[in-house]
Amino acid sequence: MVLRTISEVREAVRQARAAGQSIGFVPTMGAFHDGHLSLMRRAREENDIVVVSLFVNPTQFAPYEDLSTYPRDEENDARAAAAKGVEILFVPESSEIYPDGFATSIHVAGLTEVLDGASRGAHHFDSVATVVTKLFGIVRPDVAYFGQKDAQQVLVVRRVVRDLDLDVRIEVCPIVRETDGLAMSSRNVHLDPEARRQATALNRALDAAQAMHGGGERDSARILRAAQRVLDDAGIHPEYLELRDAETLDPVTSTRRDALLAVAAHIGTTRLIDNHLLKASS
Numbered sequence: 201m202v203l204r205t206i207s208e209v210r211e212a213v214r215q216a217r218a219a220g221q222s223i224g225f226v227p228t229m230g231a232f233h234d235g236h237l238s239l240m241r242r243a244r245e246e247n248d249i250v251v252v253s254l255f256v257n258p259t260q261f262a263p264y265e266d267l268s269t270y271p272r273d274e275e276n277d278a279r280a281a282a283a284k285g286v287e288i289l290f291v292p293e294s295s296e297i298y299p300d301g302f303a304t305s306i307h308v309a310g311l312t313e314v315l316d317g318a319s320r321g322a323h324h325f326d327s328v329a330t331v332v333t334k335l336f337g338i339v340r341p342d343v344a345y346f347g348q349k350d351a352q353q354v355l356v357v358r359r360v361v362r363d364l365d366l367d368v369r370i371e372v373c374p375i376v377r378e379t380d381g382l383a384m385s386s387r388n389v390h391l392d393p394e395a396r397r398q399a400t401a402l403n404r405a406l407d408a409a410q411a412m413h414g415g416g417e418r419d420s421a422r423i424l425r426a427a428q429r430v431l432d433d434a435g436i437h438p439e440y441l442e443l444r445d446a447e448t449l450d451p452v453t454s455t456r457r458d459a460l461l462a463v464a465a466h467i468g469t470t471r472l473i474d475n476h477l478l479k480a481s482s
């Protein structure tokens with residue numbers, strides 16, 4: 201069932217709750233791929249009712265970014281969500297989420313200024329934190345599901361939930377990859393065949409670093425060089441390629457603690473991100 205207004209979603213959720221049903225929630229910007237579907241599958245397995253939001257949140261795009269060309273296919277998305285057993289697809293207009301006079305913004309200090317925050321501007325994660333908090337307020341889920349592909353987003357959302365004592369559990373699902381390793385992304389549809397080939401170097405670079413770490417290397421600079429070599433060979437100049445503490449996102453000089461190895465790059469005109477978690481124990 202596609203619902204477009206906050207009051208409709210509130211009423212549907214109120215009825216489900218009155219019947220003692222648990223609510224699983226997957227916030228998305230649509231153009232579903234297997235990554236989104238894996239979140240819905242997990243939500244379906246673990247809850248009585250699954251709510252998915254489809255809202256291309258305009259405020260989290262910088263003026264120079266791809267808001268106007270961001271892939272949109274509501275009809276297909278509605279079919280795919282229904283096939284996964286999603287009860288409610290919430291597709292609000294922008295004015296429903298941001299009525300005239302909307303003036304609130306949530307800022308998570310410390311986690312939002314680095315990596316994608318540095319590349320895209322601090323507004324990006326402020327906007328994500330704000331819209332996710334608003335969606336939590338509308339849906340009031342027991343559990344919300346996010347993909348590890350947006351590792352920094354996951355940390356930001358977890359921190360909002362902790363700091364504001366929001367009554368929702370956050371579950372994180374693994375990155376879903378194409379057979380050649382490319383992380384699934386709605387933006388992959390913009391890659392032409394040459395860019396599509398080049399894009400596989402992102403995961404190969406992370407794999408090379410992971411292999412080095414797995415072999416016992418703990419020096420961040422050497423691990424990063426292994427990844428950088430693969431990117432160089434593929435002619436990719438990353439926006440960033442960094443190793444940071446997996447919880448705080450502080451820079452690290454060694455991988456003796458769990459570290460997030462994150463990369464962002466423009467492949468052709470498409471900006472892609474990917475990451476691997478380097479576990480201290482591996």
Ligand code: PAF
Pocket residue numbers: 227228229230255257260328331332350353
């Ligand atoms: O990951 C996304 O698709 C978006 O950032 C989210 C969480 C739906 C907020 O707009």
